[in-house]
Amino acid sequence: MEIDAKLISSVDSFEKDMIRSLGDMVRIPSISPESGGEGEYDRGEFLVSLLKENGLTGINRFDAPDRKAKHGIRPNIVASIGKGKKSLWVISHMDTVPVGDRKLWNHDPFEPVVRNGKLYGRGSEDNGQSLIASLYAARAVVDCGLAPAVKIAFVSDEELGSAKGITYMADRNAFSKGDEFIVPDSGNEKGDEIEIAEKSSLWARVRTTGRQTHASRPSSGINAGLAASRYMTFTTDYLYSKYGATDALFDPVPHSTFEPTKRLSNVENVNTIPGTDEFYFDCRILPTFRISDVLSDMKRLAGIFGEKTGAEIKVDVFKKSIAAEPTPRDAGIALKTHDAVRRLRGVVPHFVGIGGGTCANIVRMRGFPAAVWSTECGMAHQPNEFSLIGNLIADARVMASIFSST
Ligand SMILES: [Zn+2]
Structure with missing residues (x-):
C-alpha cells in the first residue's frame, strides 16, 4: 500500500527524536504514592509539551484527585487526531513500578543509557516504549495529511489497579458506543501475539x-x-x-x-x-x-x-x-491489528490469552473490544529494564498503519 510506505518513512525519520523523548521521559520518575513515589504529575506535564511540540494539539485531560500525589492530581491525558462518532483508542500507562533492589542495577534507573540498540531505564519498556511509539505514530499520520478518529491516551495508576487511571476515565464517560481499543502493554519478542482474553x-x-x-x-x-x-x-x-x-x-x-x-x-x-x-x-x-x-x-x-x-x-x-468476556477473534480491532502486524512485521500473528491483567480488561468489562499487542523483551518490572529500539520503531510503524486504516 502506497500510504504504508509513506508512513514507514515518516516514522523512521523520527528515530532520533523517539530515542531522545523516551530517554527524557525515563528521567522523570512516575511511581505511584502507594509505592512511595509522587505520582505521574511531572511526567504528564512533560508529555503534554511533547504532544504540542509534535503538532498534536487536540488535548483533553481527566485529572483524578489524589491527596497523596504531587499537586493532588493523577493525570490522564488524551490526544485526538481527527474527529468521528467512534474512536480507536491506544491506551498506554505513564506510571512505573519502583526500581526494586537498586544494587541489581548497573546504572542509575532514572538516567537513560543507550547501548547496543537498547535504551535502559525504569519504565523504558513498561510502558514507555509503547507510549512513545503511539505518540510518533500519531505524528506520522498527521504529517501524511490524514485525520482518522484516533485517540491516544496516557493513563495513570495502571500498576496498582487503575482506579485513578482508565477506570476514572470510563466512569466519566470518556468512551463512546462503538469505540475500540489497542492496549500495547503485553507481547512477546516476535511481536506475533495478540491478546484477546485475560484470566x-x-x-x-x-x-x-x-x-x-x-x-x-x-x-x-x-x-x-x-x-x-x-x-x-x-x-x-x-x-x-x-x-x-x-x-x-x-x-x-x-x-x-x-x-x-x-x-x-x-x-x-x-x-x-x-x-x-x-x-x-x-x-x-x-x-x-x-x-x-x-x-x-x-x-x-x-x-x-x-x-x-x-x-x-x-x-x-x-x-x-474478574475477567471480562474475551474479545472475539473476528472483532474489527482484532482483525485490523492482525492485518497490520502481518504486513508490517512480516510475521503471522496468533491470538492468545494471558494470566496477567491490563487496561484491556477494564474496557472489556464495559463491553468494548480490545486487542493487547506490542513487541516486548519481557523486561517489565526487572532490574536493568530496557527497551529494544528496534521494537520502538517497528511498533510505531504498525500503529501508524492501523491509524491510517481507521
Ligand atoms: Zn505495563
Whole structure:
C-alpha cells in the first residue's frame, strides 16, 4: 500500500527524536504514592509539551484527585487526531513500578543509557516504549495529511489497579458506543501475539489462629503453622484438580493456577510453636470459572481443616479482578491489528490469552473490544529494564498503519 510506505518513512525519520523523548521521559520518575513515589504529575506535564511540540494539539485531560500525589492530581491525558462518532483508542500507562533492589542495577534507573540498540531505564519498556511509539505514530499520520478518529491516551495508576487511571476515565464517560481499543502493554519478542482474553485473578489471605506454646510440649498448644500448612497443601491440590480444565488460547499456561505465595514470618526462636500464621494464595482463573466458587471452596475447606486441627482458619479476599468476556477473534480491532502486524512485521500473528491483567480488561468489562499487542523483551518490572529500539520503531510503524486504516 502506497500510504504504508509513506508512513514507514515518516516514522523512521523520527528515530532520533523517539530515542531522545523516551530517554527524557525515563528521567522523570512516575511511581505511584502507594509505592512511595509522587505520582505521574511531572511526567504528564512533560508529555503534554511533547504532544504540542509534535503538532498534536487536540488535548483533553481527566485529572483524578489524589491527596497523596504531587499537586493532588493523577493525570490522564488524551490526544485526538481527527474527529468521528467512534474512536480507536491506544491506551498506554505513564506510571512505573519502583526500581526494586537498586544494587541489581548497573546504572542509575532514572538516567537513560543507550547501548547496543537498547535504551535502559525504569519504565523504558513498561510502558514507555509503547507510549512513545503511539505518540510518533500519531505524528506520522498527521504529517501524511490524514485525520482518522484516533485517540491516544496516557493513563495513570495502571500498576496498582487503575482506579485513578482508565477506570476514572470510563466512569466519566470518556468512551463512546462503538469505540475500540489497542492496549500495547503485553507481547512477546516476535511481536506475533495478540491478546484477546485475560484470566480472573484472586489474591486470597489465609489467617490461622492456634495457641503458642513451648515446642517440647506440643499438646499444650495448637501449631498454627502446621495447621495452615496442611490446609495449604490440600487446598492447592484440590483447586488444581477441581478447576483443572484447559483452554488452548491461554499459552503457555492453558489452565488456572492456584499458588500459595507470600507467607509472613512468625516466631523468632526455633523452640516455640507458633500461635498464628498468615499466608496468601495467588490464583489466576480461566474466564469460564467464577471467583466466587473458588473462594467458597477455600472457605469450606478452611472450616474442615479448622475442625481437624483445632485452629481457626479464616480466608478473605485481599484483592480480586474478574475477567471480562474475551474479545472475539473476528472483532474489527482484532482483525485490523492482525492485518497490520502481518504486513508490517512480516510475521503471522496468533491470538492468545494471558494470566496477567491490563487496561484491556477494564474496557472489556464495559463491553468494548480490545486487542493487547506490542513487541516486548519481557523486561517489565526487572532490574536493568530496557527497551529494544528496534521494537520502538517497528511498533510505531504498525500503529501508524492501523491509524491510517481507521
Ligand atoms: Zn505495563
